[in-house]
Amino acid sequence: MAHNDKILAASQKHPLVPLERGQLYKYGTAGFRMRADLLEGVAFRVGLLAALRSRKLNSQAIGVMITASHNPAVDNGVKIVDPMGEMLEQDWERLATALVNCPTHEDLVEVYNKLVAELKIDLTIPAKVIYGRDTRPSGHTLVTALADALVAADTEYVDYKILTTPQLHYLVRATNTEGTPSSYGKVSEVGYYEKIASAFVRAMKGRKIDGTLTVDCANGVGGPKLHEFLKYIPKDKVAFDVKVVNDDVLRPEVLNLDCGADFVKTKQRAPPIPKPQPGARTCSFDGDADRLIYYWVDPQTGFFMLDGDRISSLAASFIGDLIESAGLKDDMRIGVVQTAYANGASTNYISQHLKLKVICTPTGVKHLHHVAQGFDIGVYFEANGHGTVLFSPDALNAFRDTKPQSPAQKDALDTLAALGDLINQTVGDALSDMLMVEVILAHKNWTLRDWAMTYTDLPNRLVRVEVADKDLFETTDAERRLSKPSGAQEEIDEAVKKYKDARSFARASGTENACRVYAEAATRSEANELADRVVRVIERYGSSQ
The missing domain is CATH 3.40.120.10 (Alpha-D-Glucose-1,6-Bisphosphate, subunit A, domain 3)
Known part of the structure; x- marks a missing residue:
């Protein structure tokens, strides 16, 4: 069966779900991320793009990670990892968006071939894709769609099953540097544990770790992987007492629920379960184990976060x-x-x-x-x-x-x-x-x-504001100033002038129809007051269309 026919036949098994109101699927910072039931066709098409990317880069291995990180369990996501373990090159985000949004299977084959011609890709050279997924039940369906695309595109692949996101990034780089002077490590999950455990022992140099560290794993993939990693630390070299909590991966509905790094950062408090122990040194991972927040709870002063x-x-x-x-x-x-x-x-x-x-x-x-x-x-x-x-x-x-x-x-x-x-x-x-x-x-x-004690944080507040159309809000200066709508930034500047050590900015959310307002000032009440003022500015401009 010819290349095109194979892709067409495979695509028909994984149709794309059209989004409401003619919206498009967009490749953002986290790849494509949304409700898992919308993603099967997306995962298939991402597989085709990953195969093209590998061929374009002279058969280097490309990674695909299936995860929605700190999102609720009903969501999932698909993102591509470039050869050195970095994010997909920005120009290709546009290509991913174009390929995924093809309305029919025939259009998909046509756009695929157009990309091959435009990018001068030789389809006869080998391609390799490696992939993994987090613990979400929907991951299995998405991985099946991805693998079907890789088979249709004559691409060698390795399924590493369940991994943390950073482990997949490690494996991509290790695969592409294997046997070279800049080898990143052994190409296996065990290689990841061995490299980090050995470096940890060398960096510690026999120093003592004070007391127990409690690690909240957000009921995600970080739990089983942390348990596994700890086996690689030689007890006679480093006494590292770790208490792993929130590591239930058998009940999907508890993933990221009232726990994990995102909960701690946004709610500014410790997870309610297990009950926080006063003074205990605690940290939280997020659902795919790429974020970390430290904190402790003091009987006198309450919760303190180290973000x-x-x-x-x-x-x-x-x-x-x-x-x-x-x-x-x-x-x-x-x-x-x-x-x-x-x-x-x-x-x-x-x-x-x-x-x-x-x-x-x-x-x-x-x-x-x-x-x-x-x-x-x-x-x-x-x-x-x-x-x-x-x-x-x-x-x-x-x-x-x-x-x-x-x-x-x-x-x-x-x-x-x-x-x-x-x-x-x-x-x-x-x-x-x-x-x-x-x-x-x-x-x-x-x-x-x-x-x-190294420094005292300025009181701050982050507020999410729903708007009619987030695309009305455009920013400049590393997202610290609004360039559109006209007049909004001047009003924010006026509000900031009224408070000591103050700054505030607003930007459109990358993932939802909302704006995020950040405000900071010398006192808690001033930071709150400033945030409220800027929220009112955004609400006014966000509704006046």
Whole structure:
């Protein structure tokens, strides 16, 4: 059967569900993400695109992850991972959107062939796609549709079954660097555990971890994977007492329900189950284990959260000190990348106290990742806890090849080299970021309270505002100012002027018909008041069409 006929026949088994009111499926920051029952045809078409991407990039392996991260259990998503474990190249997001929205099976084959011609893709060269999924029951149907597309497009594939999102990113990079000097690790889930566990032991250097760490796994894939990972840490090298909670993957309906990193960040409180223990060091993953938030509950002062901004400043401070001790300060450019949602106090602490360069980008990890790659060491975290630290090849070589002149310098170089292996360079990874935090706290001999004392957050508030048409709202200056509708930004500026240490901005949501308003000021009541004023501005402009 010819290539086109195979695609046509396979597509008919996985029809596309038309969206209401003629809306289009859009490839966004998280790929295609929505109610799972809309995604079967989408997953099939994404499989075709992933095969084309692999052929366009000379048969390198492309990844596909089936997950909806922190969304409720009824949702799912499909996203493509590029060869080095990074997000899909932006130009191809448009191609994904075009291919997925073909109204008929015949149109699909036609657009597929048009892409082949436009991109000058040789269909006779091999293609390879690897994929995984989180614990959602709908994942099975979507993976079946994806595999059918890969078979129809004559593409070799590997199904890694259930994985965290960062594990799939790891596997994509490991597959494409296998047998080269820049090999990222063994091409297996076990290879991921071995690499990180070995780096953790090297980075700890026999230091003690204080007390028990409680990890809330959002009843998602992070639970079983964390249990599995812990088996790889040799007890005689590092005594690491971890209590895993919210790790029920057998009842799909409890995924992300009143637990997980997104719940903790947005509700600003600990998950109600299990009952928070006063003073316990606790962290939360999200449903696909790529976000991390730390916190504790104090009997006197209540809940205290250490979010992505805090993790970012902790990592930047520690790595900056190590670079100095390693004698590499003059050779290494260290930068911290944030979004407009980063607390103003964290930005001031990093730029004024740590004396490090801070760059602000639009929301979305792909933007932060890209800018972080411009530094020898680029630290990036969104406030929601999604982020990582990128080390350039030159930096990794320097940690390995610099000849130490003293035991202290050797110690710093060894620790930096271990961190380079411990921190997942491909994408934010809750498991490896958690280990990084534990290493830093152990080296500094800090409690969460010591960490919290580095600076005081400015009170802030984030509000979701429903609008008639979110596309009326356009932004500039890394999403910190509205360019449209005309006049709205001037009104926000007027409101901000009335409060001390204040800033506020609004932007359209990437996933729903709403705007998000962020406000920050010197006191809690002023931050709330400012948020309310800006919400009223957005409501007024959002309804006047």
